[in-house]
Amino acid sequence: MREIKETARLALQLMDLTSLNHTDTAASTTQLCQAAKTLYGSPAALCVYPEHIIWAKSELQRLGLTGVKVATVTNFPGGYTDIERAMSETARAVAAGADEVDVVFPYAAFLQGDEQLAAELVASCKQACGATARLKVILETGILETPRSIQRASEIAIENQADFIKTSTGKVAVNATVTAAEVMLDVIKANNPQCGFKAAGGVRTAADAEHYLSLAEQKLGADYLAPATFRFGASGLLTNLIAVLAGDESADTKGTSY
Numbered sequence: 001m002r003e004i005k006e007t008a009r010l011a012l013q014l015m016d017l018t019s020l021n022h023t024d025t026a027a028s029t030t031q032l033c034q035a036a037k038t039l040y041g042s043p044a045a046l047c048v049y050p051e052h053i054i055w056a057k058s059e060l061q062r063l064g065l066t067g068v069k070v071a072t073v074t075n076f077p078g079g080y081t082d083i084e085r086a087m088s089e090t091a092r093a094v095a096a097g098a099d100e101v102d103v104v105f106p107y108a109a110f111l112q113g114d115e116q117l118a119a120e121l122v123a124s125c126k127q128a129c130g131a132t133a134r135l136k137v138i139l140e141t142g143i144l145e146t147p148r149s150i151q152r153a154s155e156i157a158i159e160n161q162a163d164f165i166k167t168s169t170g171k172v173a174v175n176a177t178v179t180a181a182e183v184m185l186d187v188i189k190a191n192n193p194q195c196g197f198k199a200a201g202g203v204r205t206a207a208d209a210e211h212y213l214s215l216a217e218q219k220l221g222a223d224y225l226a227p228a229t230f231r232f233g234a235s236g237l238l239t240n241l242i243a244v245l246a247g248d249e250s251a252d253t254k255g256t257s258y
């Protein structure tokens with residue numbers, strides 16, 4: 001078991017520091033970029049809406065944070081069924097400079113049995129990413145709900161070349177859970193251990209993060225806990241990690257119970 005400060009340091013390096021609010025502006029994006037420069041290092045990526053990609057890239061460069069990737073979201077948050085639209089949103093995001101695109105799986109169509117549409121949408125968005133950008137597929141596991149649906153959606157995403165599978169948008173009632181993570185990590189292990197995993201939505205403390213870190217480590221090994229294969233998507237985790245790393249005794253070190 002890791003010491004809590006070690007968990008916090010690792011979770012920080014593996015974080016996609018996220019702001020997906022319709023009120024986001026250039027000024028709030030600047031603040032997000034500034035927040036990425038901490039005494040304890042920087043997150044792996046920032047995740048912003050497509051209209052803020054160019055600004056986020058230039059602000060990160062101005063701050064000397066060129067190692068921090070810029071991620072964005074497409075087909076978000078509803079997981080719509082228009083493949084052309086998802087593909088062109090993805091292509092535009094990559095043209096604007098996104099290093100990573102988090103596309104929402106068409107979960108409602110999939111739940112109605114349309115596996116082919118789901119497969120085609122993932123494959124098309126992967127193609128739109130080209131050779132350099134990485135595709136994360138957001139399954140929306142809180143809506144998929146059953147282990148069988150989460151397993152099958154994970155398989156479809158991986159068969160169609162997802163670079164990562166991600167639990168949630170953070171925009172529905174049930175977001176990342178350890179139960180969903182376990183199913184997804186088992187599919188990754190069985191089908192492509194190079195595929196990454198991203199826990200997103202509702203991860204708020206180092207203690208929350210540790211549940212996912214230890215599960216992934218147990219299933220895929222310690223080397224899997226690297227930015228190439230493991231991420232947290234979180235808008236509210238950084239403050240707690242910094243408080244833990246600073247030794248702030250009032251920091252919540254227990255987190256949510258699972």
Ligand SMILES: O=C[C@H](O)COP(=O)(O)O
Pocket residue numbers: 018020047168169170171175200201202203233234235236237
């Ligand atoms: O992808 C990341 C999620 O949108 C973040 O969700 P959160 O705001 O609950 O941390």
